[in-house]
Amino acid sequence: MRKTLTAIIIPVLIIIGWSLLTSFNIIPEYILPSPSEVLNSFLGFLGTNELLIDTLATLSRVITGLIIAAAIAIPLGIIIGWSKKAEGLSNLTIQVLRPIPPLAWIPFAMLWFGLGFESAVFIIFIGTFFPVLINTIDGVKRINKVFVESAYTLGASQSQILTNVVMPASLPSIFTGLRVGIGIGLMCTVAAEMIAVKSGLGYLIMESMNLIDTGGVIVGMLIIGIIGFLMDYSFRKAEKKYVLWSGN
Amino acid sequence: MFTALCLLVLIMGYGVYSHDSAPKDTVRIGYLANDQHSAALAIANAKGMFESEGITVELQQFNVGADIVIAMAAGQIDMGYVGTAPATMAIDKGMPVKVVAAVNEEGSGIVIAPNSTINNVTDFEGHTLVMPSRGSIQDILLHYLLQQKNISPQSIDIREMQTSLMPEALQSGRVDGYIVWEPYVTQASSDGYGKTFMYSGEIWKNHPCCVIVAGNDFMQNHPDTLKKILKIHQNATDYINSNRDDAVSILSKQYKIDVNTEREVLSHIKFVAVPDEDFINKDLKIVSIQRQLGYVGHNLTRNEIFDLRYLP
Numbered sequence: 012m013r014k015t016l017t018a019i020i021i022p023v024l025i026i027i028g029w030s031l032l033t034s035f036n037i038i039p040e041y042i043l044p045s046p047s048e049v050l051n052s053f054l055g056f057l058g059t060n061e062l063l064i065d066t067l068a069t070l071s072r073v074i075t076g077l078i079i080a081a082a083i084a085i086p087l088g089i090i091i092g093w094s095k096k097a098e099g100l101s102n103l104t105i106q107v108l109r110p111i112p113p114l115a116w117i118p119f120a121m122l123w124f125g126l127g128f129e130s131a132v133f134i135i136f137i138g139t140f141f142p143v144l145i146n147t148i149d150g151v152k153r154i155n156k157v158f159v160e161s162a163y164t165l166g167a168s169q170s171q172i173l174t175n176v177v178m179p180a181s182l183p184s185i186f187t188g189l190r191v192g193i194g195i196g197l198m199c200t201v202a203a204e205m206i207a208v209k210s211g212l213g214y215l216i217m218e219s220m221n222l223i224d225t226g227g228v229i230v231g232m233l234i235i236g237i238i239g240f241l242m243d244y245s246f247r248k249a250e251k252k253y254v255l256w257s258g259n
Numbered sequence: 260m261f262t263a264l265c266l267l268v269l270i271m272g273y274g275v276y277s278h279d280s281a282p283k284d285t286v287r288i289g290y291l292a293n294d295q296h297s298a299a300l301a302i303a304n305a306k307g308m309f310e311s312e313g314i315t316v317e318l319q320q321f322n323v324g325a326d327i328v329i330a331m332a333a334g335q336i337d338m339g340y341v342g343t344a345p346a347t348m349a350i351d352k353g354m355p356v357k358v359v360a361a362v363n364e365e366g367s368g369i370v371i372a373p374n375s376t377i378n379n380v381t382d383f384e385g386h387t388l389v390m391p392s393r394g395s396i397q398d399i400l401l402h403y404l405l406q407q408k409n410i411s412p413q414s415i416d417i418r419e420m421q422t423s424l425m426p427e428a429l430q431s432g433r434v435d436g437y438i439v440w441e442p443y444v445t446q447a448s449s450d451g452y453g454k455t456f457m458y459s460g461e462i463w464k465n466h467p468c469c470v471i472v473a474g475n476d477f478m479q480n481h482p483d484t485l486k487k488i489l490k491i492h493q494n495a496t497d498y499i500n501s502n503r504d505d506a507v508s509i510l511s512k513q514y515k516i517d518v519n520t521e522r523e524v525l526s527h528i529k530f531v532a533v534p535d536e537d538f539i540n541k542d543l544k545i546v547s548i549q550r551q552l553g554y555v556g557h558n559l560t561r562n563e564i565f566d567l568r569y570l571p
Contacts, residue, residue, distance in 0.1 A: 041332050041354045118424060125433050126387070126418065207389055207418035207434070221325045221392040221419075222554055223348045 052226030076135030088147025134203035139192035150184025289339035355475035362469035366528035367459035368444035386435035
């Protein structure tokens with residue numbers, strides 16, 4: 012209870028400050044819409060189901076992008092982290108591809124995957140892939156050598172060590188990678204939903220911007236923020252429950 | 260380590276130094292990237308018309324009209340060449356801006372693939388058509404066209420796309436057509452990847468398109484500069500209309516477009532600096548379409564939209 016109270020102090024202060032600034036017209040409404048204007052936009056969207064459809068659309072793209080990214084990045088990360096040869100082979104490529112902004116992939120996403128779901132998922136995949144990969148590699152590399160050597164001494168084979176020692180021991184890092192990945196995936200939604208899609212929170216933000224509805228922009232921003240918080244929260248809960256050795 | 264730190268400081272220093280900070284008396288004018296409707300601005304700049312009046316201008320490029328009016332409301336720019344649709348949306352939202360001059364009529368068009376089977380507007384039903392952004396003048400024109408032909412907008416897959424991606428989308432068959440501003444309409448035919456389905460003049464003859472908007476602050480504090488700039492705008496507009504060959508040669512270099520294409524592009528745009536009664540009435544009609552679409556909340560009056568006192 013006390014923790015919850017502490018956590019809401021800053022948001023409450025922000026809303027109070029925001030209301031004061033806008034209600035006394037220190038900041039005009041068209042530069043920063045007032046909390047009540049945002050609430051009005053929110054209620055307006057609720058009336059049409061639009062917000063629910065946009066939220067589901069974005070969620071499905073982010074989750075699909077993350078699952079595909081994880082399915083490729085986690086095994087790849089374990090291999091690269093485990094084998095010096097694999098690392099030598101892939102390091103240059105990864106480091107060159109990693110900093111490219113997802114936005115830059117938009118023309119190719121459209122040409123390769125068309126308009127809609129697939130191209131949006133591709134952009135989110137690009138954003139989430141590298142944090143998961145890098146954290147997995149890091150997790151494997153940081154494994155206490157004593158664990159691996161003891162397993163060898165006890166007669167474990169290479170594949171047994173990978174599945175029974177390396178994978179569980181790197182799980183905390185993998186979870187961190189997934190959590191970072193979710194955050195970046197959500198950050199990519201505006202870029203992902205620029206490719207002629209007709210729904211989604213990123214789309215809602217851009218659409219509201221084009222129609223000069225700043226209240227709508229803030230509604231979209233807040234919902235993305237809340238989704239990010241909830242997803243991160245559930246990942247941390249899952250980590251606590253299933254990765255008992257994570258030390259969290 | 261020390262070298263690395265020095266390098267970082269140098270790079271940061273470059274960022275601060277190269278940051279656009281216009282001197283106080285510079286007039287900051289926004290315009291849309293690669294939009295030939297603002298050819299008068301390009302001509303005025305290329306012919307040194309601002310310098311000869313002793314005015315320093317800084318031209319700032321934007322991707323969509325809404326960003327221009329938002330930047331103006333935030334005090335980032337003083338004036339802008341922008342579609343009338345974003346301008347009226349901004350005025351409707353209470354932003355302190357006014358339309359102070361006209362820029363052009365017509366100048367947009369619908370492009371389809373060269374081998375397209377679409378022959379009339381009803382053929383678009385069930386096909387994908389993209390436009391630059393919702394709320395743009397192209398959006399309004401498209402709705403106007405569909406209304407005239409009694410076609411429900413729902414029967415066409417209408418989406419939004421950045422103009423620069425449209426040619427690729429059409430060539431790769433991802434979209435069946437797009438409505439866009441010049442030079443993208445004519446360029447599609449001259450480069451062979453598309454053909455013009457309809458010019459916007461055929462959708463709505465002499466429809467208003469771009470206008471010059473100015474921020475209220477700028478209008479009140481620098482009325483004489485504004486008058487001078489609008490005079491320049493009118494001279495540049497006249498120049499395009501009366502010295503076509505020279506204008507074509509200047510603009511084709513500026514926009515890096517072949518001379519013949521450029522001539523064709525200009526022939527589909529009607530350049531006007533002073534909005535006549537017809538322009539104003541049609542602009543009010545645009546507001547009523549915006550009202551139907553829910554883009555504006557009020558029926559704006561001509562005095563709320565226009566302030567034409569600064570025109571020559």
